[in-house]
Amino acid sequence: MxxxxxxxxxxxxxxxxxxxxxxxxxxxxxxxxxxxxxxxxxxxxxxxxxxxxxxxxxxxxxxxxxxxxxxxxxxxxxRRSWGYLEAESDLLVTRGVMFRRLVAIPYGRMQFVDVSAGPVARRLGIATVTLHTASTETAADIPGVPADEARRLRNRLTEIGESHGAGL
Structure with a gap:
């Protein structure tokens, strides 16, 4: 399973x-x-x-x-239940211990990528990456991403999203 x-x-x-x-x-x-x-x-x-x-x-x-x-x-x-994978055509995000969830977000459907961090998260050097789509069901948060990785992920997802959405 x-x-x-x-x-x-x-x-x-x-x-x-x-x-x-x-x-x-x-x-x-x-x-x-x-x-x-x-x-x-x-x-x-x-x-x-x-x-x-x-x-x-x-x-x-x-x-x-x-x-x-x-x-x-x-x-x-x-914390161990969270994970993400940059696949060829979409980003996969999984989470949950008792109630598992896997969200596949197509790169072409991403509207924007948001990175946020409160005072405690900034002190610990982590951030939350939020992917927004037109549907609330496919939007996803990835908490606890190291700040450098969050910056890289935001830039990469924005770049891929723009290239996949260019044909629309």
């Missing part, structure tokens, strides 16, 4: 491991913020007293740690 989502037509390019680092970092920040809000909601006294119940804070902490472990595992598996 995996051959359905990764055809043997060439060499697949994986995304950068820094994508998992970015997702883990941002996710852990959110977990800490939510943990602090939940801990404050459990009624932590300003001064610790002997009769204060400790179990609500312990329950919130256990949930936060479990969420952190799940996030850590998910980010690595999700």
């Amino acid at each position: 995996d051959s359905l989502f990764r055809p043997d037509v060439g060499t697949w390019t994986p995304v950068s491991p820094r994508l998992a680092t970015a997702r883990r970092g941002l996710g852990l920040v959110w977990i800490v913020v939510l943990w602090a809000a939940a801990a404050a909601g459990t009624g932590i006294p300003v001064a610790t007293t002997d009769d204060w119940p400790w179990w609500p804070l312990a329950a919130v902490t256990v949930v936060a740690v479990a969420a952190g472990v799940a996030l850590w595992v998910w980010a690595g598996r999700n």
